[in-house]
Amino acid sequence: MNILLLGSGGREHALAWKLNQSVWTNPLYIAPGNAGTATCGHNVDLALNDFEGIGQFCIGKKIEMVVVGPEEPLVNGLYDFFKSNDALSEIFFIGPSKFGAQLEGSKAFAKAFMLRHDIPTAAYREFDASSFDEGVQYIQQQSLPVVLKADGLAAGKGVIIAYSHIEAIAEFELMIHQEKFGEASRKVVVEQFLDGIELSVFALTDGINYVLLPEAKDYKRVGDGDTGLNTGGMGAVSPVPFATASFMQKVENRIIIPTVEGIKKENIDYKGFIFFGLIKVGDDPWVIEYNCRLGDPETEAIIPRLENDLVGLFIATAQQRLHEIQINVDRRKAVTIMATSRGYPGSYEKGYVIEGLRNKPDEDCLIFQAGTKEEKGQIVTNGGRVLCVTALGKDIEQAVHKSIDQLATISFDGIYYRQDIGYEFL
Ligand code: AMP
Ligand code: GLY
Numbered sequence: 089m090n091i092l093l094l095g096s097g098g099r100e101h102a103l104a105w106k107l108n109q110s111v112w113t114n115p116l117y118i119a120p121g122n123a124g125t126a127t128c129g130h131n132v133d134l135a136l137n138d139f140e141g142i143g144q145f146c147i148g149k150k151i152e153m154v155v156v157g158p159e160e161p162l163v164n165g166l167y168d169f170f171k172s173n174d175a176l177s178e179i180f181f182i183g184p185s186k187f188g189a190q191l192e193g194s195k196a197f198a199k200a201f202m203l204r205h206d207i208p209t210a211a212y213r214e215f216d217a218s219s220f221d222e223g224v225q226y227i228q229q230q231s232l233p234v235v236l237k238a239d240g241l242a243a244g245k246g247v248i249i250a251y252s253h254i255e256a257i258a259e260f261e262l263m264i265h266q267e268k269f270g271e272a273s274r275k276v277v278v279e280q281f282l283d284g285i286e287l288s289v290f291a292l293t294d295g296i297n298y299v300l301l302p303e304a305k306d307y308k309r310v311g312d313g314d315t316g317l318n319t320g321g322m323g324a325v326s327p328v329p330f331a332t333a334s335f336m337q338k339v340e341n342r343i344i345i346p347t348v349e350g351i352k353k354e355n356i357d358y359k360g361f362i363f364f365g366l367i368k369v370g371d372d373p374w375v376i377e378y379n380c381r382l383g384d385p386e387t388e389a390i391i392p393r394l395e396n397d398l399v400g401l402f403i404a405t406a407q408q409r410l411h412e413i414q415i416n417v418d419r420r421k422a423v424t425i426m427a428t429s430r431g432y433p434g435s436y437e438k439g440y441v442i443e444g445l446r447n448k449p450d451e452d453c454l455i456f457q458a459g460t461k462e463e464k465g466q467i468v469t470n471g472g473r474v475l476c477v478t479a480l481g482k483d484i485e486q487a488v489h490k491s492i493d494q495l496a497t498i499s500f501d502g503i504y505y506r507q508d509i510g511y512e513f514l
Contacts, residue, residue: 089399090150092117094136094166095157096125098426098458098476099384102391103157103398104128105456110399117149123467124457124475136161139169147175153402156183156360159381163193163241167357180406184380185357191378192363195237195246195277198378205350207343209375210235212279217264226278227256233281238263240272244320249281284369286376287328288386289336291344291362292401297410298348298362299401300340302326302393302417304386310433312508319433320473323425323509325484326389330368339366339373347378359405388424388456388478393417420452423487424478425509427495429459430502432472437502440469444498452480452487453494469500484510 089112093104101124107113108128116129119142125131134141136158146154154170156162165186170176183189190197196214203209215223227234234256238246246269250256256278263273290301304326310316331339343364351358363379363386382390391398395416404413429436442460445467449455456478459471477494481487488510495505 089113089152090115090117091153091155091399092119092132092142092146092149092151093125093129093155093157094119094142094161096120096122097157097384098456098473099382099387100157101125101128101456101458102388102478103155103382105454106391106394106398107155110397112397112399112403117151119145122457122470123460123462124455126462137164139166142166143169143173143176146179151179153180153399153406154182155402157381159189159192159241159379162186162189162360162380171357180402181359182402182405183360188351188356188358189380192380193241194239195377196239196275199277199279201350202375205346207346207350207375208373210280210282212277214239214275214277215264216275220264223260223264223276223278224257227260228253230278230280235279235281236260236263237277237279238269238273239275239277240269242269242272244318245269246272282367282369282374282376284367284374285330286365286367287331288383289339289344289364289366290382290386290390291348291364292405292410293348293351293358293360293362294405294408294410295356295358296348296352296408298344299410299413299415300344301415302390303328303331303336304383304389306383306386307506307509312506313511317433319428321383321385321426322428322506323423323476324383324385324389325510325513326386326393326422329484329513335368335371335373339364343373343375384458385424385426385476388476389422392454392478392480393420393422418480420480420482421484421487422478422480423484423491423510424456424476425488425491425495425505426458426473426476427498427503427505428473429469429471430504432504436472438468438470439463440501442467442469442474442498442500445475447497449477450490450494453490454478455494455498474500474503484513488514
């Protein structure tokens with residue numbers, strides 16, 4: 089089967105690595121990819137917003153399956169573009185419609201969806217310029233801290249947790265009147281702060297049925313001990329020790345089943361991943377956010393644990409046969425640790441030669457590249473998050489040690505990684 093995977097991060101290298109193991113895959117293309125995905129298939133120089141170019145490529149190469157890694161093309165309607173074109177509409181497409189992708193692309197849409205389907209989430213209201221004064225009043229009535237969210241996509245930066253009403257109102261003003269996050273913050277969701285520990289749960293749905301993938305916990309802060317600035321994610325562990333069978337049963341009953349039922353009832357075209365950003369408050373799960381894709385770096389921790397053939401899973405998704413599928417998971421613990429460029433998540437330089445990538449990794453270790461590219465026969469840094477090492481072990485501690493030992497064999501100017509991923513579980 090001719091397959092095209094879209095994206096260029098560590099998530100896509102992990103997906104490409106897994107897709108490439110399938111008996112169905114031949115050949116695999118990745119657009120635009122990175123130096124890591126190039127070892128699993130053919131990189132293609134196509135931009136993710138170039139729908140025409142992607143469509144032409146699919147026709148030219150007789151692509152039979154498209155798998156979308158990041159949210160942006162989905163939120164912008166790549167699915168709908170394919171379905172409305174006769175030459176593309178039969179291609180198996182993994183990712184939701186533009187309407188369904190609003191679960192990630194619009195916080196207000198996601199909150200209203202949860203309310204309609206009785207899915208536990210923080211109390212909230214949404215405001216825009218026309219209801220600005222009401223918004224100020226509402227904020228003043230909230231207990232602290234209070235959470236403000238830009239409605240649209242804001243590159244992971246659109247959430248503000250304000251510890252005083254003055255700060256909250258100032259931020260609210262910046263978001264609505266000064267368009268702090270551009271178009272994305274013309275509408276703002278104001279919601280109650282939930283105090284607990286977060287985890288990421290992933291389902292693959294065909295719009296009627298779903299399968300549950302391994303869960304993970306990611307580490308968003310740049311510094312050890314969860315300090316410093318927020319990043320795209322500095323590491324992840326899977327499974328999550330506090331996600332016990334009884335907790336996960338609540339997650340399925342109260343959140344996953346009502347979400348998939350909601351998608352079905354509302355006739356939303358959704359064949360793809362649902363990422364549930366959850367928070368455990370006491371013993372109960374609440375939804376912080378939905379994403380319409382897999383997480384990064386969670387994917388790099390969960391995909392190596394998944395024993396099923398990924399293309400087989402996607403074919404079943406496209407054919408709405410997921411109820412026939414049983415998911416098998418490697419019982420070992422996976423830890424992934426991300427190596428970043430000096431300065432990340434602030435400004436950083438690119439183009440430093442990466443040494444150590446050509447060596448075969450240690451047993452039970454996988455190296456997934458993120459911000460890398462090949463230049464004159466060498467692999468050089470090309471982003472803030474450069475690469476990660478996933479290690480599998482009998483426990484988290486062993487996996488962490490293996491990952492750090494492997495990272496020690498890799499070098500580039502300014503390499504940095506957290507030493508304490510998984511610390512609360514050791
Ligand atoms: P999001 O962009 O929706 O993932 O939000 C970013 C981060 O803000 C989340 O990972 C949480 O740590 C935090 N957050 C968002 N909403 C809430 C909430 N209602 N209560 C507490 N923390 C929140
Ligand atoms: N690691 C969180 C995300 O992918 O959004």
